[in-house]
Amino acid sequence: MYIVIGADGREYGPATTEVIGRWITEGRCNAQTRVRRADSVEWRPLVEYPELAVFLAGTKAHPISSPDKLPPGTLPLAPHVDSRQVELSPSECIGRAWRTVTSAGAGIIFGAVVLWLFILICLEVLSGIPLAGLLVIPASWVIHGPLIGGLCYLILRVLRGQGAELADLFAGFRYRFVPLFLGWLVAGVLLVLTSVPGGLVSGIGAVSCVLAETAVWLKALGATLIALGFLLMLIPVTYLGICWWFVLPLIMEKGLDFWPAMKLSRRVVHRHWGRVFLLALLILGINLLGALACCIGLLFTLPLSFTAAMHAYEQLFTWPGHTGPAQPAPASIG
Structure with missing residues (x-):
């Protein structure tokens, strides 16, 4: 097939x-x-x-238009994307990403990730400058969504064998700036809000430990509240953070607005949450190893991580999959 x-x-x-x-x-x-x-x-x-080439014998060469220059937001979602079951394999995503980043055409991915890191480092340095930091910190929130959306778009073009170029890293600013910014901002704000109840519980526990002095039972209660509050923060933030992992590529690449993208990402990932979570853990472990190598290893592990995530995204949102019906033959495809 x-x-x-x-x-x-x-x-x-x-x-x-x-x-x-x-x-x-x-x-x-x-x-x-x-x-x-x-x-x-x-x-x-x-x-x-x-x-397939055997069928070319005796046929005329029919010119076809290249999809390489189609703008973001033109590739459709897979059929029945929010109801089908995909056999997502975290190890296979890592393996495919490895083959991609070690192939001859992977230089554009490494170049884009290095440029993205350079921009982040520059923003971090500027944020520490008095007065300038007051402008840089909100500016960094504005550009993060479009930058990551552009990076995902560039990697997806490489995976599909299309003509990616370094300028694609900034395509989010040209095509989908507002929804990418809102997708990043709203998801971040909601993740912070979901952590507030757990933070309050942990705060009460910390106060109890401070005021306990010699009261052993009060210290034990405080420690219990701190642990409980940590769990109350960790569970919703982890669940929603994984569910919203693909919001930015959906906005950038499928043309969705930020709220429909957040809802669709949550619905689809929820059906495969365990496997997506395992992939996220593998990516976290890979990047920790990269950071231990004097952080130089991140120059390799980050491209590998982004590429693995985009392989998972392709399976979940773009490929026809295993249970969806086949698409009908098009009136003309070439």
């Missing part, structure tokens, strides 16, 4: 060898049509698949 990128930049399939052969004879596909196997992430020209 194969997935095909049509002239409109949309994905069609899964389609059998015979179906694609019919599309070729009808002039809907040609030798340069982008194709990947349904169980793979690698996009290749149709002519590189021998089982």
Whole structure:
């Protein structure tokens, strides 16, 4: 089974060898049509698949328009995206990300991550300057969403075999600035608000420990409240933080507004929360190892982490998946 990128930049399939052969004879596909196997992430020209190239014999070359320059927000969601079950494998996402970042065309990902880190470091340095920091700190909140949205967009273009360039890192400022900013801001504010009850409980526990003096039972109560408050903060923040992991790429890449993106990300991730959480733990561990290597290792682990997350995003929101119905044959895909 194969997935095909049509002239409109949309994905069609899964389609059998015979179906694609019919599309070729009808002039809907040609030798340069982008194709990947349904169980793979690698996009290749149709002519590189021998089982498909045999159908090219005797056909004329039909020019197709390239989807490479389509603006963000044009790629549709997978069918039944919020109700289907996807066999998401955290280890497979890491493995695919490894193959991606060690491939010949991965330099653009490393370059984008280094530039993103450089911008963050500059903002951090400027925020420590008196007076200037008063402007830099709110400015950093404004640009974080669009920057991360652009980074996700660039990595997704690499995964799909499209022509990514370093300028794609800043595409969020051009195309989806307001919803990306609001998606980052609203999600951050809501995560802070969900931690308030637990923070209050921990605060009461800390006060109890301070006032206890020699009262052992009061110290024990205070310690219990501190632990309980920590859990009350950790559980909702972890759950929602994982559920909203894909808000920015959904805004950037699928054209959703910030609130629909937050709702859709939560619904889809909730169905696969355990596996997405495990992927997040693996990514956290990888980055901790990178930080232990004098932080230089982060220059490799961060590109790997972002790429693994985008592989998971592709499976959850873009690929047709395992349980959704096949898309009908398009009127024209090439």
